[in-house]
Amino acid sequence: MPAAMTMHSYVCLWLAFIIPVLGVNFDTCLAEVRSGQWGPVGGTDNHGRPSNISTATAITYELCVAACGSGQADFQWNIFSQQFSAWLLPYLALVSQLPFGAVARLDNLMSMLLTVGSPTLAAYSLALTVLNGHWIAQRFSGVSYPNVRNAVRILSSLQQSPLQVNTDDSLLASLVVLHSNDEFWEELTEWLNFVHTWSISAVASILWVITAYVFTVVDSFTGVVTFSTLNANGQAVGSIFLWLLPIVVGWLQISPKCDSERVNQAMDKANKIAYVATLDGEPTLASNKSNKRAIYLRKGAGEIHRDEQCTPPIYNYARFLPWTLAVENVYYAFREASERSNSYQPVDSAKGWEKGDRNMRVHYLNRSGSQAQVTAYVRTEPPEIYPRHRSRWGSGVVSRFLLAALVALCLTWGTTGAAILVAFFTPTKGLACRSGSYLIYGINSTLVWIMMVTSSVLAHYSTFTVSVKGRYFHTRSTRLAGVLSIFLRRLGKVLASINTIWIVLACLFQFGSFFDRCWCDSSVFYLGTKNAYNVIDVAPEDVAALNAPWIGGVALASGCAVLFMGFVNVLINPALPAD
Template sequence: MAVFQALQKDASAVDNLSLSPSMTLSSSRLWSHKTRFPIANLACVCIFLSVVPAFASVDFPQCFADIKEGKHGTTGGTDNQGNPVADITKATSITYEFCQQACGTGGGAFSWSSFSQQFSAWLLPWLALLSQFPFGSKYKEDNLMSVILSLGSPCLAAYSLSLTVLNTKWVARRFANVKYPNSRDAALILSTLQHTPVKVTTGRGLLASLVVLPENDAWWKELGDRLDYADTHTWTIAGATSVAWVAVAYALTIIDAFSTISTDPNSNGQGLSGVGSIWLWMLPLTIAYLQISPRCDAVRVAKALDDTNDISFTACDNGAVVNVNTVNKMRALSMHPDRGSLYHDQDATAPIFHYARLFSFTQVVEEFMSVFHCASENAKEHFAVDRTIPWRMGDGRTIHPANRRGTREQVMAYCHPSIHGDPVRTYPPGRVPPSHWGPDVFSRLLIASVAALALQWSTSGASILIVYFTPTVGESSAYLLYAAVATLIWAIMVTSSVITHYAAIYTENVGLSQRRERRTAARVAVLLRWLAKCLAACNAAWIITAFLLQFGNFYDRCYCNSDVLGLGKRAHNVMQLLGSDISAMKAAWVGGVVLAVVGSSLFLGFINVFIDPW
């Protein structure tokens, strides 16, 4: 208790330090400063707790032998269901109180050789697999936070990945019926840029010129080529080796668990029940990342956009076509600069932050879709941009360049909704003004949520199932807490993304009450993100600490072995497993392994269904 009180006091001191009014840092710098100390302190504490049993250890096999010989009395024996047994020599379990009386409150002996072997075989491969996750954010603290969020909430990582493939499929469908030059390139480019905080500028005919003018065909091809790099975050020998290494390590834990089952209740299935199952989510996520190869390198993507924008053209009032560099510094498509704390996660390009870009990305796609759709509809009716000239037939596959030129006003009118080719500002029958939330966003949000929750709870649930039917039962609470907090983090983050988008709604004649309402919403969104990130840091530190404590035999004590939390007054410590107990335990292990493997496989299959819609 003294150690945990010291831990709580230390964590409180760190929180007070990080929230001190004198520390007027930016949100990203403050976060990196705040999370570095709890993780380091928790690591030190967990190592200390793992070493403590070496100085106050209990020899449970000898203690149990003495109990059966009657050296500690004849009362307190039970069967493995907790029912009292009169003859202590025939008891296979003992009550929690009797265990403390006979064996003490200490834990099992710490063995460095066993600790290091379990750490290197069961935990280290999974931690090494994190190196295959894509990062790419401009700031190192955002990349560090992406690791912490992945460990603290696999559900959030799976949700963002699911959104990536669902968005790609959605973009392909949106552009499927658009027949206009560069529409396919636009769909591919927009899908590629979904990890980047891009903005669209429609003013002064920049976007319309980018779509309509034949001089900009080179822009689309050049940007597509620059973004089509596959030298990072894709299948390599190192990546394939890492995945194979972890898969083999998990297979070996299964073999080890089933081949070393014994009547000793405290020496079964630690690797299978712990790291082997609860972190199996890493395999489908890593494989999916290597397949998708997300273009999330902020510096590289920004350079590709900047360099390509130098060769874009725009229409002038007199019908001339000039390079945009001669007009102003505005571009039709560019990256957002840093926009403050409200948009911090949207501006971070690491894939796990994609949860924050669902609504903004949908709006960007709809801006392009509206322009391409209108241009395509006018082209189907054989209306040229300049209505004073007749439509010229092309080669049957492309539109003649003469049909795609005109003044700035004509180009802009050509890309607005129209009825029978007559440019108007109203929407024709069957079409409505685009929603601020965007089409199909909530259906994609729901599907991604179901996929993410299924992966989270199939792997965590498998671990909980295995541990629950394997003495000690009490360890299952550690994994249940981890999964529950991970799910809570996901829920908070998704809620924050919705509130952020609401706070960003712009209306020309917004009233004072609305401005106050949106300022309040912005503060709530930022606060929720901070809360979720703090929980993620604690959850990541907690699960690693739980593993280290397990490897150090910290849980091998009367309190944990008796499952006091779960059984209450009926808490009892199993001394010997019977044949029926082992059969039930094997069945639970098989069920847990099947649940984890099938859940991970189904998630990977789901990703592959949507991964390449072209």
């Protein structure tokens, strides 16, 4: 709370320099217009229809500029402080509960800017994470072989890491087949069993947001509405930031393994006890043969794959395709081993099948052999075509992408649309500064998501090579894809940073009366200069008419947030396959 109050004081002090304290008093201006000081023409009712100047409750845009000026309304500290503390400050505090974990602070800062600047990308990465967890459990559901359950846990936990799988030199085959590697799977599962989960500060921040949202929504319907409080009302602000609540709660439920140092340490420790088959059939530590490992985390992959190296889970969008391919390689190895063990085929075909028991379904004597035997045990095709026949994109990627995109866009535009709805129907009705600011935020959020996802697809495509006389080369198209990937990623991050600043400033401007000026309050952009008018004297029937769009906005934003959390909870923690 002290930190939050410090932020509050800092923002207020900063705002005092950019927003003048003294401005236009629209009540005084309307009184002058009614007195006839500015002539008999220009008065309207609150629907824009011409009215007697002495009883006018609104004035045309042209008269507003002439009589009141083009400046903003008076900055009222009590309104700004109340609205900022109730609507915006709880969300700014909740941002600190997002999972980070990158080694570089700049990457953590960028992940925060990407989240706030593009809730679409944040929701997409979260939805993709739970869909991947469900997909991998389904993918391995028909496999029954020792360590398969631990393999699913490990691969799912490594979604926040640049996972790589090496099938050369029987490394992966040995890791799957040899009973000497049982310890590898068990220990790595244990070492990755740390969580970014609930804490007192996280629960307090979430409860603060929920309580503030409920109380302020109730207050907005029951409080006294005036011209000043109507335009500074934070109903729309509360809706446009409501997406943050299911995002934070979702990540806390998933508990992503995003601590870069701990994940790398766990992988290094596990790879030290990984065994590989040899020519004579006696397994040896993989570290005795080379620095290559079957499962490892890519390091120093270059600028094209930079986002894959960043462990904050919002970057899961960048790891989606390479992670899927890595999982596929492990799956095929386990699948072939499972099918052969179900047919009672030992690794060493010269030996007979040793029956297991209820504690050991596949006897360890059936899981030993030479390098050639181990490799052949998990191979589905002849060496000359393996594994080039497989998709370079992975299975099920399109359906998961489409579903993740759908729920992400629904959450983004459900909350953004609610904010636009509330601001649009607040007198004067129409698309103006407030509703337009929210619309720009939603559009930019979607554009950032499109850029970043396209960048990840191009980055994956840039890894494709063609074989010429046994040598592999990159084509002109793959090199161009790499350049475009870097450009789109950087452009997306710049736009996300700008969008973050934009939405925070838009909220501050709304609370600080910056948008209370003739041009904004008259909805000139929507109605046009000749038809625009500024409602100053808000009638009780105008306030009553706001109940429907305000209730609709609350229902739309909260409904989309609840549905998104329901989506996450349905898919989280899927049933794991049996060993």
